Amino acid sequence: MAYDIQTWVSVAAFTGGGMAMGFGAIGAAIGEGYTAASANEAIGRNPGQSGDIFKSMLVGQAIAESASIFALVIALMLLFTKFPSHILSVPVLLGAGLCMGLGAIGSGVGSGFPAGAACTGMSRQPAMSGRLTTNMLIGSAVCQTPAIFSLVVSFILLFTDFSANPVSPTWAAILGAGISSGFGAIGSGLGGGLVAQASCEGISRQPLTVTPVTNVMLLGQAVTQTTAIYALLVSFILMFKSFPATDALAPPMALLAAGICMGIGAIGPAVGEGFAGQGAVAWIARNQEHIADLTRSMLVGQAVAESTGIYSLVIALVLIFVV
Amino acid sequence: MIEGADIVKAAAFLGAGISMGIGAIGPGVGEGMAAAKACEAIGKNPKEAGLLTRTMLVGQAVSESTGIYSLVIALLLLFVV
Numbered sequence: 458m459a460y461d462i463q464t465w466v467s468v469a470a471f472t473g474g475g476m477a478m479g480f481g482a483i484g485a486a487i488g489e490g491y492t493a494a495s496a497n498e499a500i501g502r503n504p505g506q507s508g509d510i511f512k513s514m515l516v517g518q519a520i521a522e523s524a525s526i527f528a529l530v531i532a533l534m535l536l537f538t539k540f541p542s543h544i545l546s547v548p549v550l551l552g553a554g555l556c557m558g559l560g561a562i563g564s565g566v567g568s569g570f571p572a573g574a575a576c577t578g579m580s581r582q583p584a585m586s587g588r589l590t591t592n593m594l595i596g597s598a599v600c601q602t603p604a605i606f607s608l609v610v611s612f613i614l615l616f617t618d619f620s621a622n623p624v625s626p627t628w629a630a631i632l633g634a635g636i637s638s639g640f641g642a643i644g645s646g647l648g649g650g651l652v653a654q655a656s657c658e659g660i661s662r663q664p665l666t667v668t669p670v671t672n673v674m675l676l677g678q679a680v681t682q683t684t685a686i687y688a689l690l691v692s693f694i695l696m697f698k699s700f701p702a703t704d705a706l707a708p709p710m711a712l713l714a715a716g717i718c719m720g721i722g723a724i725g726p727a728v729g730e731g732f733a734g735q736g737a738v739a740w741i742a743r744n745q746e747h748i749a750d751l752t753r754s755m756l757v758g759q760a761v762a763e764s765t766g767i768y769s770l771v772i773a774l775v776l777i778f779v780v
Numbered sequence: 781m782i783e784g785a786d787i788v789k790a791a792a793f794l795g796a797g798i799s800m801g802i803g804a805i806g807p808g809v810g811e812g813m814a815a816a817k818a819c820e821a822i823g824k825n826p827k828e829a830g831l832l833t834r835t836m837l838v839g840q841a842v843s844e845s846t847g848i849y850s851l852v853i854a855l856l857l858l859f860v861v
Contacts, residue, residue, distance in 0.1 A: 640801075644808075648812075705786045705789075705790075706786045706787055706789075706790040707786050707789035707790040707793060709790075710789075710790035710791070710793045710794045711790075711793040713794065713797070714793045714794045714795075714796060714797025714798070715797060716797075717794075717797045717798060717801050718796070718797035718798070718800045718801040718854075719801070720801065721798075721801035721802055721804070721805065722800055722801040722802075722803075722804035722805075723804075724804075724805050724808070725804050725805030725806060725807065725808025725809045726804065726808030726812075727808070728808065728809050728812060729807075729808040729809045729810065729811050729812020729813065729815070730808075730812055731812065732809070732812035732813050732815070732816040733811075733812045733815035733816050733819065735816055736815065736816030736817065736818070736819035736820050737815075737816075737819040739819075739820070739823075740819050740820055740822070740823025740824075741823070743823055744823040744824075744826065747822065747823065747826040747829075750822050750826055750829045751819050751822055751823060753833075754815065754818050754819055754822055754829070754832070754833055754836065755815065755819055757815070757833065757836075757837070758811065758812065758814065758815020758816070758818060758819070758836060758840065759812070759815065761811050761815070761837070761840045761841075761844065762807075762808050762811040762812045762815065762840075763808075764807075764844060764847065765803070765804035765807045765808050765844070765847035765850075766804060766808060768800060768804060768847060768848075768850070768851045768854075769800050769801055769804045771851075772796060772797065772800040772851070772854045772855075772858075773797070775858060776793060776796065776797060776858070779858075780793060780858055780859075
Protein backbone atom coordinates (compact mmCIF):
# COMPACT_ATOMS: atom_id res chain seq x y z
CA MET A 458 0.00 0.00 0.00
CA ALA A 459 1.45 3.37 -0.97
CA TYR A 460 0.93 6.49 1.07
CA ASP A 461 1.35 9.90 -0.52
CA ILE A 462 2.41 12.99 1.39
CA GLN A 463 -1.17 14.29 1.63
CA THR A 464 -2.13 11.18 3.59
CA TRP A 465 0.62 11.80 6.13
CA VAL A 466 -0.34 15.47 6.40
CA SER A 467 -3.93 14.46 7.16
CA VAL A 468 -2.78 11.89 9.70
CA ALA A 469 -0.64 14.52 11.43
CA ALA A 470 -3.46 17.09 11.38
CA PHE A 471 -5.94 14.72 13.00
CA THR A 472 -3.42 13.39 15.53
CA GLY A 473 -2.34 16.94 16.37
CA GLY A 474 -5.95 18.09 16.71
CA GLY A 475 -6.70 15.19 19.04
CA MET A 476 -3.66 15.93 21.20
CA ALA A 477 -4.45 19.64 21.32
CA MET A 478 -7.93 19.15 22.67
CA GLY A 479 -7.19 16.05 24.72
CA PHE A 480 -4.31 17.55 26.71
CA GLY A 481 -5.94 20.97 26.58
CA ALA A 482 -9.02 19.74 28.41
CA ILE A 483 -7.12 18.53 31.48
CA GLY A 484 -6.16 21.80 33.12
CA ALA A 485 -9.26 23.93 32.75
CA ALA A 486 -11.50 21.15 34.02
CA ILE A 487 -9.40 20.62 37.17
CA GLY A 488 -9.15 24.36 37.82
CA GLU A 489 -12.87 24.92 37.36
CA GLY A 490 -13.68 21.96 39.54
CA TYR A 491 -11.49 23.39 42.28
CA THR A 492 -13.27 26.75 41.95
CA ALA A 493 -16.68 25.11 42.15
CA ALA A 494 -15.63 23.07 45.18
CA SER A 495 -14.45 26.20 46.97
CA ALA A 496 -17.64 28.04 46.00
CA ASN A 497 -19.79 25.26 47.44
CA GLU A 498 -17.80 25.27 50.63
CA ALA A 499 -18.10 29.07 50.81
CA ILE A 500 -21.85 29.13 50.23
CA GLY A 501 -22.27 26.40 52.82
CA ARG A 502 -20.44 28.57 55.33
CA ASN A 503 -22.23 31.81 54.48
CA PRO A 504 -25.42 31.22 52.46
CA GLY A 505 -26.35 34.93 52.62
CA GLN A 506 -23.48 35.71 50.19
CA SER A 507 -24.49 33.08 47.66
CA GLY A 508 -25.22 35.65 44.93
CA ASP A 509 -21.73 37.24 44.99
CA ILE A 510 -19.99 33.90 45.42
CA PHE A 511 -21.90 32.31 42.55
CA LYS A 512 -21.06 35.24 40.28
CA SER A 513 -17.39 35.16 41.12
CA MET A 514 -17.29 31.39 40.65
CA LEU A 515 -18.63 31.78 37.12
CA VAL A 516 -16.26 34.65 36.26
CA GLY A 517 -13.30 32.71 37.63
CA GLN A 518 -14.28 29.60 35.73
CA ALA A 519 -14.69 31.58 32.52
CA ILE A 520 -11.08 32.77 32.80
CA ALA A 521 -9.81 29.27 33.51
CA GLU A 522 -11.80 28.05 30.52
CA SER A 523 -10.02 30.40 28.11
CA ALA A 524 -6.89 28.20 28.01
CA SER A 525 -9.07 25.31 26.93
CA ILE A 526 -10.83 27.43 24.32
CA PHE A 527 -7.43 28.26 22.78
CA ALA A 528 -6.88 24.49 22.51
CA LEU A 529 -10.30 24.05 20.93
CA VAL A 530 -9.53 26.75 18.35
CA ILE A 531 -6.24 25.08 17.40
CA ALA A 532 -7.91 21.64 17.27
CA LEU A 533 -10.67 22.90 14.97
CA MET A 534 -8.11 24.64 12.76
CA LEU A 535 -6.13 21.43 12.46
CA LEU A 536 -9.26 19.47 11.57
CA PHE A 537 -10.76 21.80 8.98
CA THR A 538 -7.89 23.71 7.33
CA LYS A 539 -6.31 22.39 4.17
CA PHE A 540 -2.56 22.29 4.77
CA PRO A 541 0.09 22.25 2.02
CA SER A 542 1.18 18.79 0.87
CA HIS A 543 4.73 19.22 2.03
CA ILE A 544 6.53 16.75 4.23
CA LEU A 545 7.32 19.51 6.76
CA SER A 546 3.60 20.01 7.32
CA VAL A 547 3.68 16.79 9.35
CA PRO A 548 5.93 18.08 12.18
CA VAL A 549 4.23 21.48 11.99
CA LEU A 550 0.80 19.99 12.67
CA LEU A 551 2.02 17.61 15.38
CA GLY A 552 4.08 20.37 17.00
CA ALA A 553 1.27 22.92 16.96
CA GLY A 554 -1.18 20.44 18.47
CA LEU A 555 1.21 19.30 21.20
CA CYS A 556 2.24 22.88 21.97
CA MET A 557 -1.28 24.19 22.53
CA GLY A 558 -2.55 21.06 24.25
CA LEU A 559 0.25 20.88 26.81
CA GLY A 560 0.36 24.66 27.12
CA ALA A 561 -3.25 24.84 28.29
CA ILE A 562 -2.76 22.50 31.27
CA GLY A 563 -0.96 24.81 33.68
CA SER A 564 -2.97 27.92 32.98
CA GLY A 565 -6.26 26.09 33.41
CA VAL A 566 -5.33 24.61 36.77
CA GLY A 567 -3.57 27.77 37.93
CA SER A 568 -6.47 30.10 37.19
CA GLY A 569 -8.75 27.92 39.27
CA PHE A 570 -6.75 28.59 42.47
CA PRO A 571 -7.31 32.37 42.81
CA ALA A 572 -10.95 31.96 41.78
CA GLY A 573 -11.50 29.36 44.49
CA ALA A 574 -9.73 31.49 47.10
CA ALA A 575 -11.82 34.52 46.08
CA CYS A 576 -15.04 32.51 46.65
CA THR A 577 -13.81 31.34 50.07
CA GLY A 578 -12.76 34.89 50.91
CA MET A 579 -16.16 36.34 50.06
CA SER A 580 -17.86 34.06 52.55
CA ARG A 581 -15.36 35.05 55.21
CA GLN A 582 -15.22 38.79 54.51
CA PRO A 583 -18.23 39.86 52.38
CA ALA A 584 -17.21 43.53 52.50
CA MET A 585 -14.07 42.72 50.50
CA SER A 586 -15.84 41.06 47.57
CA GLY A 587 -15.08 43.88 45.12
CA ARG A 588 -11.38 43.86 45.92
CA LEU A 589 -11.27 40.06 45.90
CA THR A 590 -12.74 40.02 42.40
CA THR A 591 -10.10 42.50 41.23
CA ASN A 592 -7.24 40.44 42.67
CA MET A 593 -8.72 37.26 41.26
CA LEU A 594 -8.93 38.82 37.80
CA ILE A 595 -5.37 40.20 37.88
CA GLY A 596 -3.99 36.94 39.25
CA SER A 597 -5.81 34.73 36.76
CA ALA A 598 -4.88 36.97 33.86
CA VAL A 599 -1.19 36.51 34.67
CA CYS A 600 -1.79 32.73 34.85
CA GLN A 601 -3.14 32.79 31.31
CA THR A 602 0.00 34.30 29.79
CA PRO A 603 1.85 30.99 29.35
CA ALA A 604 -1.18 29.56 27.51
CA ILE A 605 -1.09 32.62 25.27
CA PHE A 606 2.62 32.02 24.59
CA SER A 607 1.68 28.50 23.48
CA LEU A 608 -1.10 29.86 21.29
CA VAL A 609 1.32 32.30 19.66
CA VAL A 610 3.86 29.55 18.98
CA SER A 611 1.13 27.29 17.54
CA PHE A 612 -0.08 30.05 15.22
CA ILE A 613 3.45 30.89 14.10
CA LEU A 614 4.08 27.21 13.36
CA LEU A 615 0.85 26.90 11.39
CA PHE A 616 1.26 30.08 9.36
CA THR A 617 4.99 30.07 8.60
CA ASP A 618 6.06 28.61 5.30
CA PHE A 619 8.85 26.16 6.10
CA SER A 620 8.86 24.57 2.63
CA ALA A 621 12.09 26.32 1.57
CA ASN A 622 14.00 24.87 4.55
CA PRO A 623 15.84 21.54 4.36
CA VAL A 624 13.61 18.73 5.63
CA SER A 625 16.31 17.52 8.01
CA PRO A 626 16.95 19.03 10.58
CA THR A 627 14.00 21.45 10.23
CA TRP A 628 11.50 18.75 11.22
CA ALA A 629 13.20 18.39 14.58
CA ALA A 630 13.45 22.14 15.12
CA ILE A 631 9.70 22.49 14.50
CA LEU A 632 8.77 19.64 16.85
CA GLY A 633 11.24 20.92 19.43
CA ALA A 634 9.73 24.41 19.28
CA GLY A 635 6.26 23.01 19.94
CA ILE A 636 7.44 20.78 22.79
CA SER A 637 9.45 23.57 24.42
CA SER A 638 6.60 26.09 24.60
CA GLY A 639 4.02 23.43 25.39
CA PHE A 640 5.74 21.84 28.39
CA GLY A 641 7.27 25.16 29.41
CA ALA A 642 3.85 26.68 29.97
CA ILE A 643 2.71 24.05 32.51
CA GLY A 644 4.79 25.17 35.47
CA SER A 645 4.35 28.91 35.04
CA GLY A 646 0.58 28.64 34.83
CA LEU A 647 0.44 26.53 37.98
CA GLY A 648 2.98 28.58 39.91
CA GLY A 649 1.32 31.90 39.09
CA GLY A 650 -1.96 30.45 40.31
CA LEU A 651 -0.50 29.44 43.68
CA VAL A 652 0.76 32.99 44.30
CA ALA A 653 -2.57 34.56 43.31
CA GLN A 654 -4.43 32.10 45.55
CA ALA A 655 -2.41 33.25 48.54
CA SER A 656 -3.17 36.88 47.75
CA CYS A 657 -6.95 36.33 47.61
CA GLU A 658 -6.81 34.30 50.80
CA GLY A 659 -4.64 36.93 52.49
CA ILE A 660 -6.72 40.00 51.74
CA SER A 661 -9.88 38.28 52.92
CA ARG A 662 -8.10 37.59 56.22
CA GLN A 663 -6.54 41.04 56.58
CA PRO A 664 -8.37 43.56 54.39
CA LEU A 665 -5.92 46.33 55.34
CA THR A 666 -3.02 44.59 53.62
CA VAL A 667 -4.47 44.87 50.11
CA THR A 668 -1.73 47.05 48.63
CA PRO A 669 1.41 45.23 49.83
CA VAL A 670 -0.18 41.83 49.18
CA THR A 671 -1.10 42.76 45.61
CA ASN A 672 2.35 44.21 44.92
CA VAL A 673 4.22 41.18 46.20
CA MET A 674 1.75 38.89 44.39
CA LEU A 675 2.64 40.56 41.09
CA LEU A 676 6.36 40.34 41.87
CA GLY A 677 6.09 36.66 42.77
CA GLN A 678 4.01 35.89 39.70
CA ALA A 679 6.45 37.71 37.46
CA VAL A 680 9.26 35.46 38.70
CA THR A 681 7.17 32.32 38.05
CA GLN A 682 6.64 33.43 34.45
CA THR A 683 10.37 33.63 33.70
CA THR A 684 10.80 29.96 32.85
CA ALA A 685 7.89 30.09 30.39
CA ILE A 686 9.70 33.00 28.75
CA TYR A 687 12.91 30.95 28.49
CA ALA A 688 10.86 28.20 26.82
CA LEU A 689 9.32 30.74 24.43
CA LEU A 690 12.80 32.05 23.62
CA VAL A 691 14.07 28.57 22.79
CA SER A 692 10.98 28.01 20.61
CA PHE A 693 11.62 31.21 18.68
CA ILE A 694 15.27 30.33 18.13
CA LEU A 695 14.28 26.86 16.89
CA MET A 696 11.63 28.27 14.55
CA PHE A 697 13.53 31.19 13.07
CA LYS A 698 17.19 30.12 12.97
CA SER A 699 18.14 28.53 9.69
CA PHE A 700 19.91 25.21 10.07
CA PRO A 701 22.14 23.69 7.36
CA ALA A 702 20.80 20.60 5.60
CA THR A 703 22.14 17.33 6.94
CA ASP A 704 21.81 13.61 6.28
CA ALA A 705 23.06 12.62 9.72
CA LEU A 706 20.82 11.78 12.65
CA ALA A 707 22.69 13.70 15.35
CA PRO A 708 21.92 17.34 14.34
CA PRO A 709 18.11 16.93 14.29
CA MET A 710 18.22 14.99 17.56
CA ALA A 711 20.19 17.84 19.16
CA LEU A 712 17.43 20.31 18.21
CA LEU A 713 14.65 18.00 19.41
CA ALA A 714 16.56 17.45 22.66
CA ALA A 715 16.93 21.22 23.12
CA GLY A 716 13.15 21.59 22.99
CA ILE A 717 12.54 18.70 25.39
CA CYS A 718 15.22 19.93 27.78
CA MET A 719 13.95 23.51 28.01
CA GLY A 720 10.27 22.55 28.00
CA ILE A 721 10.35 19.93 30.74
CA GLY A 722 13.07 21.78 32.63
CA ALA A 723 10.83 24.83 32.94
CA ILE A 724 8.10 22.99 34.86
CA GLY A 725 9.77 22.37 38.21
CA PRO A 726 11.36 25.77 38.88
CA ALA A 727 8.12 27.60 38.05
CA VAL A 728 6.03 25.41 40.37
CA GLY A 729 8.63 25.81 43.11
CA GLU A 730 8.71 29.59 42.68
CA GLY A 731 4.94 29.50 42.94
CA PHE A 732 5.18 27.72 46.31
CA ALA A 733 7.73 30.27 47.52
CA GLY A 734 5.54 33.17 46.41
CA GLN A 735 2.51 31.57 48.00
CA GLY A 736 4.25 31.26 51.35
CA ALA A 737 5.54 34.83 51.26
CA VAL A 738 2.26 36.45 50.18
CA ALA A 739 0.22 34.49 52.72
CA TRP A 740 2.47 35.66 55.55
CA ILE A 741 2.74 39.26 54.38
CA ALA A 742 -1.04 39.40 54.84
CA ARG A 743 -0.68 38.13 58.41
CA ASN A 744 2.47 39.98 59.37
CA GLN A 745 2.65 43.13 57.31
CA GLU A 746 5.41 44.89 59.26
CA HIS A 747 7.95 42.27 58.18
CA ILE A 748 7.24 42.65 54.48
CA ALA A 749 10.90 43.44 53.74
CA ASP A 750 12.21 40.23 55.33
CA LEU A 751 9.51 38.15 53.69
CA THR A 752 9.98 39.63 50.23
CA ARG A 753 13.72 39.17 50.47
CA SER A 754 13.48 35.57 51.50
CA MET A 755 10.88 34.91 48.78
CA LEU A 756 13.18 36.35 46.13
CA VAL A 757 16.26 34.51 47.42
CA GLY A 758 14.29 31.26 47.53
CA GLN A 759 12.92 31.80 44.06
CA ALA A 760 16.35 32.63 42.70
CA VAL A 761 17.70 29.33 44.00
CA ALA A 762 14.71 27.45 42.55
CA GLU A 763 15.29 29.21 39.23
CA SER A 764 18.81 27.80 38.97
CA THR A 765 17.76 24.44 37.53
CA GLY A 766 15.64 26.26 34.93
CA ILE A 767 18.75 28.19 33.95
CA TYR A 768 20.77 24.96 33.69
CA SER A 769 18.09 23.68 31.29
CA LEU A 770 18.31 26.87 29.26
CA VAL A 771 22.10 26.55 29.09
CA ILE A 772 21.95 22.91 27.97
CA ALA A 773 19.27 23.78 25.38
CA LEU A 774 21.38 26.63 23.98
CA VAL A 775 24.49 24.41 23.91
CA LEU A 776 22.48 21.78 22.01
CA ILE A 777 21.35 24.39 19.48
CA PHE A 778 24.49 26.45 18.99
CA VAL A 779 27.52 24.45 20.10
CA VAL A 780 27.24 20.75 19.32
CA MET B 781 23.57 6.83 5.10
CA ILE B 782 23.19 6.75 8.87
CA GLU B 783 26.13 5.11 10.62
CA GLY B 784 26.54 3.65 14.07
CA ALA B 785 28.62 6.54 15.37
CA ASP B 786 25.94 8.97 14.23
CA ILE B 787 23.22 7.05 16.07
CA VAL B 788 25.35 7.05 19.22
CA LYS B 789 25.86 10.80 18.98
CA ALA B 790 22.14 11.37 18.38
CA ALA B 791 21.30 9.27 21.43
CA ALA B 792 23.83 11.18 23.53
CA PHE B 793 22.23 14.51 22.54
CA LEU B 794 18.75 13.23 23.23
CA GLY B 795 19.91 11.77 26.53
CA ALA B 796 21.49 15.07 27.55
CA GLY B 797 18.26 16.94 26.88
CA ILE B 798 16.13 14.43 28.75
CA SER B 799 18.56 14.27 31.66
CA MET B 800 18.62 18.02 32.24
CA GLY B 801 14.94 18.52 31.41
CA ILE B 802 13.45 15.92 33.72
CA GLY B 803 16.21 16.40 36.28
CA ALA B 804 15.24 20.04 36.69
CA ILE B 805 11.71 19.28 37.91
CA GLY B 806 12.46 17.91 41.35
CA PRO B 807 14.98 20.45 42.65
CA GLY B 808 12.82 23.34 41.40
CA VAL B 809 9.73 22.12 43.25
CA GLY B 810 11.65 21.09 46.35
CA GLU B 811 13.56 24.36 46.68
CA GLY B 812 10.31 26.26 46.26
CA MET B 813 8.74 24.32 49.13
CA ALA B 814 11.74 25.09 51.31
CA ALA B 815 11.41 28.79 50.49
CA ALA B 816 7.66 28.71 51.18
CA LYS B 817 8.18 27.21 54.63
CA ALA B 818 11.01 29.65 55.35
CA CYS B 819 8.67 32.55 54.53
CA GLU B 820 6.02 31.05 56.78
CA ALA B 821 8.49 30.67 59.63
CA ILE B 822 9.83 34.22 59.19
CA GLY B 823 6.24 35.46 59.26
CA LYS B 824 5.63 33.61 62.52
CA ASN B 825 8.95 34.46 64.13
CA PRO B 826 10.60 37.43 62.39
CA LYS B 827 13.39 37.70 64.98
CA GLU B 828 14.98 34.54 63.63
CA ALA B 829 14.99 35.71 60.00
CA GLY B 830 18.77 35.33 59.70
CA LEU B 831 18.83 31.81 61.08
CA LEU B 832 15.84 30.80 58.94
CA THR B 833 17.35 32.19 55.76
CA ARG B 834 20.56 30.30 56.46
CA THR B 835 18.70 27.06 57.09
CA MET B 836 16.65 27.60 53.94
CA LEU B 837 19.75 28.14 51.84
CA VAL B 838 21.54 25.08 53.22
CA GLY B 839 18.44 22.96 52.63
CA GLN B 840 18.05 24.28 49.13
CA ALA B 841 21.72 23.69 48.38
CA VAL B 842 21.28 20.03 49.31
CA SER B 843 18.17 19.76 47.19
CA GLU B 844 19.96 21.50 44.32
CA SER B 845 22.54 18.72 44.23
CA THR B 846 20.41 16.39 42.09
CA GLY B 847 19.89 19.21 39.59
CA ILE B 848 23.66 19.61 39.42
CA TYR B 849 24.07 15.85 38.91
CA SER B 850 21.70 16.17 35.93
CA LEU B 851 23.71 19.08 34.59
CA VAL B 852 26.97 17.14 34.97
CA ILE B 853 25.51 14.09 33.20
CA ALA B 854 24.13 16.30 30.42
CA LEU B 855 27.51 17.98 29.93
CA LEU B 856 29.29 14.60 29.99
CA LEU B 857 26.90 13.27 27.35
CA LEU B 858 27.42 16.37 25.20
CA PHE B 859 31.17 16.77 25.38
CA VAL B 860 32.90 13.71 26.81
CA VAL B 861 31.15 10.48 25.93
